[in-house]
Amino acid sequence: MLVKDWMSEHVITLDENTSIMKAVQVLKEHKIRRIPVTRDGKLSGIITDRDIKEVTPSKITTFEVHELYYLLSELKLKDIMTKDPLTVYPDDTVEYAAVLMLENKISGLPVINREGYVVGIITQTDIFKLFVNITGIYYSPYQISLIINHPHELLELFTIIKDFKVSLYSLLTWKEEMAFPLEDDQKKLQSEHKRMVFIRLEELPKEKSEELLNQLKKKFKVFYAIKEDITKLPRKEVKEREESFIL
Secondary structure, eight states, X not given: OBGGGTSBSXXXXXXXXXXXXXXXXXXXXXXXXXXXXXXXXXXXXXXXXXXXXXXXXXXXXXXXXXXXXXXXXXXXXXXXXXXXXXXXXXXXXXXXXXXXXXXXXXXXXXXXXXXXXXXXXXXXXXXXHHHHHHHTTTTOSEEEEEEESSTTHHHHHHHHHHHXXXXXXXXXXXXXXXXXXXXXXXXXXXXXXXXXXXEEEOOOOHHHHHHHHHXXXXXXXXXXXXXXXXXXXXXXXXXXXXXXXXX
């Protein structure tokens, strides 16, 4: 899973000598939160809506309107941008980008080529899209979580699924202690080979689904089997984001 396959390629950039007023206009017009800043076409910094809000006078101010416009037109992006921002390359993994964002508490990264030119941007939203696609929830509402005692038991799991002639949409797995801290009465489950497994299967008739689950319980420790309906997701009320920018 490489950054180049999930980044937004049509990224808007601004030269570092661009005025704050122009940046405000671009942010609002395109409804974005960050803009890579360039010098001679190469990345030199990044500007966010928060950076601009910190230097933009509030609507309640002693300045005259013409004075505000003058001040903002004189202030350039290079004066307030974050210089030499963290970046990733197109052939870095999305996992690396996600960890870089998580550890540095940032929500987006410019993507540059080896010459330093901006070729894209990857954000938390892109990471969420990848995660959702990996889980397969858009294709199957039915998920089962279980523990396997050894990697070779995956073959037995696949055999059971095959015998029921059911399509497997996704399979995620990691070491069990990475997923859940174990209580004292669960420590006996610890093993360097035990792994948590999460599978999404095509939806089955209730009777067949129960039969499959019983078969899995005979062989594995099943944590849960759940059916989720994403066709009726609650929707938040859409409101225009309040801006404190001076226009």
